[in-house]
Amino acid sequence: MVMRRREFLTLAGLAASSVLAGGCSAGGGAPGGSLRAAFGQPVTDLDPYNAGTAVDEASLIVKRLVFDTLVRREGDRLVPGLAARWRRQGDTTWVFDLREGVRFHDGTPLTARDVVACLKRTQEVKSAQSSLWVPVKAARADGDHTVVFETDGPLATLPVNLTLLFIVPGRLVADPEQKRRPVGSGPFRVTGFTPSTSVELARFDGYWSGPPALPGISMPFIAETSSAITALRNGDIDLLWPVPPDQLPEARGDGVDVRTVPSWTYYLTWFHCGRAPFTDPRVRRAMWQALDLEEIVGRLFGAGAERMRAPIPAGVFGFAEQRPYAHDPAAARRALRDAGLGGGFTTSMMWFDATGPLARELAQTMISSWAEIGVTVRPQSIEKAQWLQRLNSLDWTMELQTNTVTTGDAAFTLGRLYTSKANRMGYKNAELDAILAAAGRETGEARRRELYGRACAIIWDDAVGVFPAALTTAYGLRSELSGFTPAADNQPDLSAVRRG
Template sequence: MRSLPLRLGALVMAGALGLTGCSFGADDPAGGGGSADATLRVANPTPVVSLNPFAANSADQPTLTVLQGVFETLVVRTDGKLTPKLAESWTNPDPLTWQFALRKDVTFADGTPMTSADVKASLQALIDGKGPLAGLWAAVTEVGTPDGHTLTIRTGTPLGTVPSNLALLSIAPAAKLTDPAFFNAPYGTGPFKVSSFTAGQRVELVRNDNHKGDKPKLAGISYRYVPEVSGRVTALANNEIDVSWGLPPDQLAGLRENKDLTVSSFPTYANYYIWFNSSRKPFTDARVRQAMWYAVDFGKINSSLFNQAGTPAKGPLPEPVFGSAAQNPYGYDPAKAKQLLAEAGYPNGFSTTMMWSTGCCTNGNSFADAMISDWAKVGIVVKPQELERATWLDRLLKLDWDSTMTTGSTVTGDADFSLARLYLSTAKRNGYANPELDRILLAARQEIDQDKRADLYAQAGKIVWDEAVGIFPLDLSGNVVLRKNVQGFTPTPNDLPDFADVSLG
């Protein structure tokens, strides 16, 4: 099969970003020289539209990528295990109570000490923000602060996911959380703080001299949104940027041949998926959703567009995620698709739409073209809707769509983050509601025994897969391209490249 044409995204931003799509300008500190005054120049493939990790963008990968160097969490996942960060330790004195002992030597970037009141306020802000992560904490009945460095979380039902959920809770100063202006240049306890932010274009981080951990080897990190793949590739070759990631596989071979660059590829918790709005006809019928899956030759598309970019998915969760389990595969079967459409009352097909955000996904536009072409062969006419990310996210959360294409990451490494957060009926994320699935997911969330949790998530994954709540074609490999002088970068499977420990040699 010939390579499908790569229809690159819009949003060229020529005036703001220069001819290659990412000129950092003469006033920007350039990388190189090994100086502690150097700034790492990063070209991110997806725009950062908000720096508020407590509301609508609390699970947004671009937001989390930038802010992981700014805000810290009580818990982190290291080599698949949960370990303390801002917490020193935790206990589970009874099935409904978790107690955390907090570090006493931590200050925010403005010099004020971090206390349990800040942690409580941060958790409450996440819950009150009613964003994508709020559902993880639905069982919480009380957050207590017995003293300045002790936090208790009480739940109405057992919640075995509290530590893994806390790996995503940014800790911010309680006094600032109600000030919208704070999120224009937020700070936390992390090694960096935000010095300036232009939504959809750039984020500037500078060193936090009050950080109590290891001091950053960089003076700052400069993020620019560069939508054009060609712009990022040229900028890497021309030493206009130091780092980029999420490049399509057809670009990586040439970059690997460049002696000035290092290409790092690694498995991740991320996957590609296409959701159907199961609350909107014709996708209220599982047979229609299944027909959409059978109608597409994903094997052919994957070999053409995604060579070395990932592996065919075996379930709705990537294999490295705790709780994932292999399911029975859907094959390419247009005749089966037509049969299912006829049984559902659509013998002549139907017309619908599919939306995605500009720059959302590796080879996203070409992938959409290929699926739309195959769907047309069985009578399904799909109108593409490529949207700016803020518009896409707003419509996504309002369920104002027929189907949507995106990539996502189970950033905690725990199945609950994706399965329960996205597929519980109460989540209202994709219009799908199934009482049996709800029962299984809630039981898994409450279960303390990890082996039993894994079995329950395997059952839940089978329902999501068999009911074709979405199509899950690909588990994604990550890639980061760095100039040779970028040292100390360690890939992580959570699909959030972290540059806090990087230096420039």
């Protein structure tokens, strides 16, 4: 196996860090005795309001350690974070009472005015989060410890959306230094960060709910999974996820436990529906009919994934099972002829390898299947930072990625990504817009479920993308760790982990 230079330096740094004295840090690294946790995607930016990484999974893992939110998710429940309690007054007013005595990492007190400034900044920056905050008309500070939100109609999802509003000092919301050395109020503070290579964190002893047990967290990015598994088995890292299903046997043993959880993470291939030939739903459906997803998913992932039955995973609120597209290459070729593409066509698909387990293999398998119906798809495997830039600027024709329904609610994915205004993949559908708007206003659970079920059907039938597989996330961890809980959103609470 050939090890990339960056991986060699990362692993060398891990080996060096293992001999640091407890409680000391070196070269901006994490203290000795820190948890060494490796996630399968690189962290490119730490600014909580960066447009490109607003919902980026790797960045969110770190942000939840460095910043606080008003509301937190624990399993299926929403629990108090910075807000000790909250209540709704009428249909359009929410009141959140903040904890007293909370301080940021720089020692300044956290107040309601900081929360208001952070909301305004989030609304100013156009990002993949933007549609979540459009219904919030205003926020105001009522004294130091009360924030009042006003919405343009009923908004049942405000508390769950607030699990994504990270709070920093109001004066720093636009400070460029937040990209590298951000100031938050979370259980850890940043001591070192090299984009796409490593994040180093140290315990914040002034944390409002008490400091975490571990002195710090080091998060290296190891691009080659086999190198990461070797590091885990050798004890150079303590935690690794996700472990690809085909490499689980390699991860087990030598003091390593493996834990799995059905996740809210899934693969999707979007078509740029505003760019020919994918403006025609017949072409999009033909691309889906060319794929034998039952065979592809079973062969590549085994027990590590299941074939998708809707545009969101089964464990997400709002899931409604749809009829799978049948594998029918002959029907796909007929559909292309009907669309005036009897001779096939050439297009391209972009992805980055670290998006998820077996990403390259999944891409190559789909590309081979499309070739059998006369569609040539040029592969574009690129770096994550470039992929994010192109994705957000709609500079692509097809793209493959994993996506995570971070909040566990269809509003986060369907309501955020598929509206005409969001314009995430050039798809516009007035009927879907109306359904999603109604779902966003609805407070009754049964009615919300019905509306999102209708949205699932439209997105599926219009073949806005191909939704191949919902993943089971496998975590490999050293057996001496305790307090670790696998998370369906791929963002486990690392602050709860301890040794022994």
